[in-house]
Amino acid sequence: xxxxxxxxxxxxxxxxxxxxxxxxxxxxxxxxxxxxxxxxxxxxxxxxxxxxxxxxxxxxxxxxxxxxxxxxxxxxxxxxxxxxxxxxxxxxxxxxxxxxxxxxxxxxxxxxxxxxxxxxxxxxxxxxxxxxxxxxxxxxxxxxxxxxx
Numbered sequence: 001x002x003x004x005x006x007x008x009x010x011x012x013x014x015x016x017x018x019x020x021x022x023x024x025x026x027x028x029x030x031x032x033x034x035x036x037x038x039x040x041x042x043x044x045x046x047x048x049x050x051x052x053x054x055x056x057x058x059x060x061x062x063x064x065x066x067x068x069x070x071x072x073x074x075x076x077x078x079x080x081x082x083x084x085x086x087x088x089x090x091x092x093x094x095x096x097x098x099x100x101x102x103x104x105x106x107x108x109x110x111x112x113x114x115x116x117x118x119x120x121x122x123x124x125x126x127x128x129x130x131x132x133x134x135x136x137x138x139x140x141x142x143x144x145x146x147x148x149x
Contacts, residue, residue, distance in 0.1 A: 002033065003025075003033050003035065003046070003048075004048070005086030006020075006023055006033065006035075006084075008093060008149075009084070009148065013148070017039045017040060018039045018041065019040060020037060020038070020039055021038030022037070023035040023036070023046060024036050024037070031050070032048055032049070032061055033047065033048035034046065042080070042081035043080045044080055044083065045062070045074075045084070046084045046085075047060045047061070047062060047084070047086070048085070048087075048088075049085050049087045049122055056127045056128065056130055056134060057121045057122055057123040057124070057127050058087050058089070058122050060085050060119060060120065060121075061118065062117070062119060062120070063119070064078065071118055072110070073108070073109060073110040073117055073118055074108075074109045075110045075116075076100065076103065076104040076110065076111045080100070081099065081100060082098050082099040082103060083096075083098045084097055084098075085122055087122060089124070089126065091149070092124065092126045092147070093148050094124050094125070094145055094149075096122050096141060096144050097146065102144060106141075121137065122141060123137055124147070125142070125145060125147055
């Protein structure tokens with residue numbers, strides 16, 4: 001599987017996040033260049049979000065399968081160090097860096113307090129014409145976003 005978003009990220013940050021390992025793919029998410037990768041001493045989930053034509057922002061899937069083979073949100077204890085989401089739209093490129101704790105706080109991973117999500121939208125700094133809920137979500141996500149190009 002190709003990891004073009006990750007490769008562009010590594011080329012732009014040049015080791016700022018530690019020496020990168022080789023990404024290991026997750027079969028069920030091939031549309032999102034999904035995998036895990038060692039950065040420095042931490043293992044991270046990686047995804048490339050898909051920009052959709054009818055809504056601002058981009059969508060990313062982040063789920064696993066339980067013992068019965070059903071899709072379910074990742075448990076907060078299964079989220080490695082966190083999740084890196086690469087977003088590219090025309091000439092813009094950036095990364096969301098959500099730590100395990102941020103994923104739990106935002107209700108993305110499953111915990112004793114929240115059921116978690118199988119997918120969600122991200123709103124990079126260049127997203128515009130957002131409705132009230134999307135603006136609120138973007139404000140929550142902004143500290144985790146870095147515009148790289």
